[in-house]
Amino acid sequence: MYQQFKARAVGVGAEVYHFETKQNALDFILPFLQQEGTADAPGCHAVWAASPFLDSLEQTQWPKYPGLSFQVTRELAAQAKIGISQMEWALADTGSLVQDQGAVEQRLVSSLTTIHIALVPTGNILEGKQALFKRINPSTSRYIAFITGPSRTADIERVLTIGVHGPERLIIIFVDELGGENQ
Amino acid sequence: MNNDFKASITRAVNDANLTGALGKFSEAYKVNRAKAYEGIDFEELRGRIAQIKSQAACDLDGLAETFKKNAEALGAKVYRTSDPNEVKQYILKVARDHGVKSVVKSKSMATEEIHLNRYLMEAGISVAETDLGEWIIQLAGQTPSHMVMPAIHMTKEEVADLFSKELDERISSDIPRLVKVARGELRPKFLAADMGISGGNIAVAETGSIVLVTNEGNARLVTTLPRVHVALIGVEKLVQEFDSVVPILDALPRSATGQLLTSYVSIITGPTPNDDGSLKELHIILMDNRRTEMAKDPKFKQALQCIRCGSCLNVCPIFRLVGGHVFGGIYTGGIGTILTAWFDELKKSEDIQGLCIQCGNCNPVCPGKLDIPEMIMEIRRRLVLEKGQTLVQKAIFGVVNNRKLFHSMLRAASIAGKPFTSGKFIRHLPLFLSDLTDGRSLPAIAGEPFRDSFAKIKQPKCQQKIAFYGGCLIDFAYPEMGIALVKLLNKAGIEVTFPLEQTCCGAPALYNGAYEVAAQNATDNIQALMREEVTHVVSACPTCTVALTHEFVKTLDTLGQSEWLPQAKKLAEKTIDLATLVKQLVDAGRLSFKEGEQLGKVTYHDSCHLKRTLNVFEQPRELLQKAGYQVTEMFECDMCCGMGGSYSMKLPEISAPILQKKLQNIKETGAPVVAMDCPGCVMQIRGGFDKDSSGVRVQHTVELLVDRLKD
Numbered sequence: 001m002y003q004q005f006k007a008r009a010v011g012v013g014a015e016v017y018h019f020e021t022k023q024n025a026l027d028f029i030l031p032f033l034q035q036e037g038t039a040d041a042p043g044c045h046a047v048w049a050a051s052p053f054l055d056s057l058e059q060t061q062w063p064k065y066p067g068l069s070f071q072v073t074r075e076l077a078a079q080a081k082i083g084i085s086q087m088e089w090a091l092a093d094t095g096s097l098v099q100d101q102g103a104v105e106q107r108l109v110s111s112l113t114t115i116h117i118a119l120v121p122t123g124n125i126l127e128g129k130q131a132l133f134k135r136i137n138p139s140t141s142r143y144i145a146f147i148t149g150p151s152r153t154a155d156i157e158r159v160l161t162i163g164v165h166g167p168e169r170l171i172i173i174f175v176d177e178l179g180g181e182n183q
Numbered sequence: 184m185n186n187d188f189k190a191s192i193t194r195a196v197n198d199a200n201l202t203g204a205l206g207k208f209s210e211a212y213k214v215n216r217a218k219a220y221e222g223i224d225f226e227e228l229r230g231r232i233a234q235i236k237s238q239a240a241c242d243l244d245g246l247a248e249t250f251k252k253n254a255e256a257l258g259a260k261v262y263r264t265s266d267p268n269e270v271k272q273y274i275l276k277v278a279r280d281h282g283v284k285s286v287v288k289s290k291s292m293a294t295e296e297i298h299l300n301r302y303l304m305e306a307g308i309s310v311a312e313t314d315l316g317e318w319i320i321q322l323a324g325q326t327p328s329h330m331v332m333p334a335i336h337m338t339k340e341e342v343a344d345l346f347s348k349e350l351d352e353r354i355s356s357d358i359p360r361l362v363k364v365a366r367g368e369l370r371p372k373f374l375a376a377d378m379g380i381s382g383g384n385i386a387v388a389e390t391g392s393i394v395l396v397t398n399e400g401n402a403r404l405v406t407t408l409p410r411v412h413v414a415l416i417g418v419e420k421l422v423q424e425f426d427s428v429v430p431i432l433d434a435l436p437r438s439a440t441g442q443l444l445t446s447y448v449s450i451i452t453g454p455t456p457n458d459d460g461s462l463k464e465l466h467i468i469l470m471d472n473r474r475t476e477m478a479k480d481p482k483f484k485q486a487l488q489c490i491r492c493g494s495c496l497n498v499c500p501i502f503r504l505v506g507g508h509v510f511g512g513i514y515t516g517g518i519g520t521i522l523t524a525w526f527d528e529l530k531k532s533e534d535i536q537g538l539c540i541q542c543g544n545c546n547p548v549c550p551g552k553l554d555i556p557e558m559i560m561e562i563r564r565r566l567v568l569e570k571g572q573t574l575v576q577k578a579i580f581g582v583v584n585n586r587k588l589f590h591s592m593l594r595a596a597s598i599a600g601k602p603f604t605s606g607k608f609i610r611h612l613p614l615f616l617s618d619l620t621d622g623r624s625l626p627a628i629a630g631e632p633f634r635d636s637f638a639k640i641k642q643p644k645c646q647q648k649i650a651f652y653g654g655c656l657i658d659f660a661y662p663e664m665g666i667a668l669v670k671l672l673n674k675a676g677i678e679v680t681f682p683l684e685q686t687c688c689g690a691p692a693l694y695n696g697a698y699e700v701a702a703q704n705a706t707d708n709i710q711a712l713m714r715e716e717v718t719h720v721v722s723a724c725p726t727c728t729v730a731l732t733h734e735f736v737k738t739l740d741t742l743g744q745s746e747w748l749p750q751a752k753k754l755a756e757k758t759i760d761l762a763t764l765v766k767q768l769v770d771a772g773r774l775s776f777k778e779g780e781q782l783g784k785v786t787y788h789d790s791c792h793l794k795r796t797l798n799v800f801e802q803p804r805e806l807l808q809k810a811g812y813q814v815t816e817m818f819e820c821d822m823c824c825g826m827g828g829s830y831s832m833k834l835p836e837i838s839a840p841i842l843q844k845k846l847q848n849i850k851e852t853g854a855p856v857v858a859m860d861c862p863g864c865v866m867q868i869r870g871g872f873d874k875d876s877s878g879v880r881v882q883h884t885v886e887l888l889v890d891r892l893k894d
Contacts, residue, residue, distance in 0.1 A: 008443065074408070074458040078374055094444040104407060104458045111403045129429045138390045138425060138452035139257075143406075146448035151400040153362060154440070155316035155332060157339050158208050161362045164315055165369065166400025166447070 001092040001125045008095025012149030014170040021177045033065050040067040042079045047072045049109045051086035053119050072105035083109030084117045093128035096148040100141035116167040123180020188534040195505040201336045209503040215441025233552035235427045236488035240478045246388040246421040247469050254391030257453025265471030267297035281411050283377040289402035290314040291382025293415045295513045311372045313401040328507035330493040331439045379405035383416035390425050392452040398445045411464040418474050419487040434550035438492035473525050482561045488551035495545035500823045510535050517555040536562045540830045542823035543795035563696030580700040586686035593659045633662035637681045645678040650717040654727035656862035667889040675773040684711035688730035705735040706747045723761040725793035725861045731758040766802040775893050780811025784854035789821035790861035803884045810891040817848045826867035842871045856880045
């Protein structure tokens with residue numbers, strides 16, 4: 001299902017990576033922050049929202065980088081170039097990611113930033129919506145968010161253009177070590 | 184038709200930007216849609232959606248109450264009203280109560296339906312549309328020209344001019360640059376807004392959830408950043424169960440834009456915390472505005488199955504020529520005509536209902552299984568009931584309803600038309616038919632109608648008898664088609680009868696809403712055709728065939744005229760189109776073609792009624808192939824030719840460009856012959872080629888087959 005997901009997600013303009021361990025993922029993310037010029041300056045911040053990925057590490061192990069913040073406020077997110085969050089599910093048939101984003105910081109990092117990095121447990125790739133709907137419950141999840149590729153529009157002359165109001169890049173990182181129900 | 188309306192059509196069809204953008208989109212749409220639905224059983228899917236939505240429409244009130252109870256239990260405030268004014272007052276009150284100075288909006292047709300922006304701005308509140316297309320038309324002071332692509336009528340240069348004015352600096356027309364400008368301009372508005380207003384694509388009663396489907400990401404910001412979120416939702420968006428969201432999400436993006444899923448889908452259930460820790464003030468307004476009334480109308484209840492994908496617009500041969508603005512209201516295209524007739528008033532649809540050519544292109548693609556052409560026919564009928572027919576129509580249908588007078592006038596036209604004919608075509612027609620020759624040549628009324636020729640044909644005595652229903656065009660303009668049909672059936676050992684009391688099938692009256700006239704035509708024909716013992720009634724005109732197989736019963740039923748209903752049903756069972764009959768005869772070995780014929784290329788034009796109502800399209804192709812022709816498909820072979828009966832008289836400015844496109848598609852195949860099974864299409868396309876003088880021969884299939892049969 002990973003291959004199908006990847007084909008679909010890449011088809012709508014997402015970038016997809018796959019790592020075994022959390023450390024592998026960090027080894028990808030930190031150089032990426034550097035490459036994108038992350039710094040403690042307006043427009044250059046990176047914000048990382050609360051997530052099982054971070055929870056599984058001791059706070060002392062959390063990655064350190066100038067301009068990278070784990071405190072997500074509206075002001076900081078609005079100034080951030082990169083937002084990092086964990087998405088719970090991946091849907092193979094449409095290349096979508098799904099998460100309960102009832103906590104507002106989850107939405108701030110994935111909607112105000114220019115680049116959204118989404119960490120996903122490899123074991124949580126599902127076939128599609130049918131399977132997903134057996135696992136989500138709106139009475140406890142107040143804001144269920146589906147994200148499929150970067151923000152897009154074709155409102156001017158039907159020309160597909162990426163990055164209107166949401167992120168212009170969506171980078172999806174599957175991490176085996178994050179578990180998931182199929183692991 | 185109103186002169187302003189006619190003028191708006193002329194403007195639209197001559198707007199190269201508009202027709203270019205819409206034409207390109209509609210051609211690409213067909214391909215993208217098909218690709219998006221690969222591996223999905225569309226019929227099964229839309230069956231489920233239609234069932235879910237139809238069930239919901241049976242109990243809108245109950246669903247709205249359940250929704251209210253469940254959403255309020257979670258902390259949302261739900262307001263129900265049927266009055267658009269109350270909606271506006273409520274939203275203004277919420278705004279005042281929370282000291283709202285500025286509003287950001289994501290796309291919502293319901294708010295446009297009630298002209299909310301103007302109302303809020305007049306109350307001193309600033310309102311910014313944030314969907315790129317909506318923002319563009321807001322800046323331009325226009326209304327959306329398409330449900331899904333509101334600014335499709337504008338060029339990038341026009342958008343650049345608008346943005347330059349708004350920002351007071353010169354902005355280039357590079358599209359990615361324009362999009363960046365919009366992002367930059369709207370971002371501070373999102374961050375500063377006190378209230379976000381959204382619509383809702385689905386509302387789930389059992390959970391109190393609303394579902395928002397977007398691509399740009401603006402709805403996520405609208406529902407996240409401001410302290411107050413107001414969602415305005417028409418009650419037709421309600422479904423009972425949470426699981427019903429799945430099939431609608433399967434269909435909506437695929438049908439709207441050919442996407443498997445939009446970039447963002449948000450399912451919001453009750454208020455969530457704001458970023459300052461306070462709880463969001465969430466107001467959900469369930470608006471009726473005549474939807475419940477619509478649900479109680481047996482002819483229009485199905486309109487509530489619409490999921491607002493806009494696919495009916497995307498496949499419509501008329502819409503892609505004229506765009507949305509000629510519709511005058513907020514909702515456009517076929518579905519827009521129906522919604523305008525209800526949400527505004529029936530009278531508002533008077534002109535725009537006439538835009539529908541009844542080709543049925545929208546039926547097979549509709550994910551809600553709406554029959555839009557049928558609902559538009561019902562609007563016509565009600566308009567005629569309310570306002571009566573125009574004097575001209577009354578005069579024409581008065582004649583059509585009197586067979587003897589009608590037929591003697593057609594004979595008279597054959598003589599009166601003589602001075603005006605050149606070759607086989609009429610350049611000008613006398614009397615009430617004069618508008619017919621605008622833009623294309625028409626056939627001369629035949630010197631001898633089929634009914635007179637028929638008596639002179641020597642037929643073998645056969646066991647099997649089949650009655651031929653000729654229809655006006657074959658009887659009076661193309662008797663040679665009828666003669667070919669008799670010859671062909673004789674070869675299969677069938678004797679053809681031609682009941683002389685048969686008259687016009689009633690389609691012209693029916694498609695103009697004159698049901699009483701159509702019903703009279705129906706009963707006259709039923710009596711004429713059911714008098715003799717025959718195995719079948721055959722017709723070589725698909726519009727007539729559909730009248731006999733579908734419309735007679737429906738028309739009598741609609742008018743509550745039950746006397747001839749059982750006979751109408753029997754006639755419907757007996758009636759068969761010529762292509763299907765001949766195919767059956769060939770399969771049964773009763774007809775066979777000469778062998779080894781190499782007749783060269785032919786391209787086939789599918790007539791609307793034959794393809795989409797009678798579902799016949801393989802049979803004529805197979806027969807042509809068996810006869811020795813090489814069938815070469817043209818682009819958009821089943822797109823309407825623009826004839827549509829009297830449509831080509833009433834709206835020649837639309838009919839003519841549709842015909843031109845058809846001629847071009849035929850010519851591009853390089854085939855010297857184009858075949859079709861409808862004399863109406865022959866009239867339109869042959870007339871077009873007469874003026875085009877490219878030498879393509881236009882033939883009814885029967886004419887191509889008849890001489891290729893073994894004796």
